Amino acid sequence: MNVLNVISTLEKVRQVNPLVHNITNVVVTNFTANGLLALGASPVMAYAKEEVADMAKIAGALVLNIGTLNEMEVEAMLIAGKSANENKVPVIFDPVGAGATLYRTETARKIVKEVNISMIRGNAAEVANVIGENWDIKGVDAGEGNGDVLMLAKKAAQQLGTIVVITGKDDIVTDGQTTYVIHNGHPLLTKVTGTGCLLTSVIGAFAAVESNLLNAAAAALVSYGVAAEIAASKTAHDGPGSFQMAFLNALSNIQKEDISELGRVEQV
Template sequence: MTLNLFQHYSKIQEIHPLVHHITNTVTINDCANATLALGGRPVMADSPKETAEMAKNASSLVINIGTLTEDAILAMKEAGRSANHHGVPVIFDPVGIGATAFRKETGFDLLDAIHPSIICGNMSEMKTLAGLESKSRGVDSGDSMDDADRLAKELAKKYETVMAITGPIDVVSDGERTVKLKNGHERLADVTGTGCMTNSLIATYAGAGNTPFESAILGILTMGICGEKANEWSSKVNEGIGTFKVRLFDAFSLLSEEDFSRSVIEYV
């Protein structure tokens, strides 16, 4: 597979896709700003009375189960069904799906009601989706990435979607093609919401007409590359994690063709 990364990124600057989020209250502002910095147009409508209509008119939809309420669950179902009906790509973020019985039941119920184009989460979350025992600690992953490529491929076939597993080495599979992505920096784990923002980046690429497989790769690479750049900028003057986060958003907004040449992609 040949992937002209900058060409796919450039589609965002031409289209400025409308990315509808039904996401968690912890990271909603960061997700909106990450989308905006990349060139998309975020909308965060979450009332069940309007989410179906909003999803119909959107370029892509993010469903994130980080902070569940009864209204949020109804809104997700309404939006997801509408997006499926109108051909709008859906990105599902199963945040902490194994942390509680309620969260697990809700996550699987949503997957019964909605067909995502892409499911992206950490190894603990993916093990829960596979019915395996996980070492989940809330929304964080306590699981190693051993066999992540095999698990991603199996889950992609099971759910008939693109699976993306994030970690020290990220994995993306559509069931036939599988890649490992090796960009990023450990400081990204010190900023709350980088996983949520990654799904916003993925959705922005998907909303610009890139395929689900391309979009998952591009969104994850963008977070990884921008994390590397943010660390380089902030470490020069020994800046802390707050400035690193600001630099991360700077990197989202200043992506260049040269930046994409840093991509490390291994085809499995």
């Protein structure tokens, strides 16, 4: 994986305009849709259990996000996930807040048990709690934790049989054997609600056009992080509101020269 792979995958997203089916949370729906549109993907938010199987079948990727979960939505996620599996559509899972409550944790574990997840994206605490490891979580935010995040990512990938993305100061993506660390991004991302959820959907867009899902995730992380750096360079002194708008613009306007100059990915 290098910046040339990142550039080619981003260009493919813009050329293909993949349909990304999101069953996500009420807090982030608008921001997620706008972010995917800015990037060059085509978002759809379909939640009714009567239609999710059909929508998942025609999508380039399915994103499941339990940020504001309820019984009906969980049922829809399972139906959509199984339909995606049957039709070879990649499923990206965001276990928002896993570990914060028993219901949330059990739901996350139920989804990874009943659906063949292509990728899971979360912070260290969320991923740890999905696989039964102890890691403090405050609401939907990871606590400091004392564990080795790199080892946690590899263990989760091996245990779940999927690609794992753990985001934080540095982002990690691994299939349990090959591991990349991405050193892009900006702290202002943590000041805007929904940036992690949008990232999961952006990973879905990249997975829709790149069959090597490990490379797809790494390319998405680099592109997203570089866009954040560009946005922050223009608005950091103004605060998160201005950053949010600039970030959407950066997702739309990011060029191969930006990735060549700013992209920082290494294999470890």
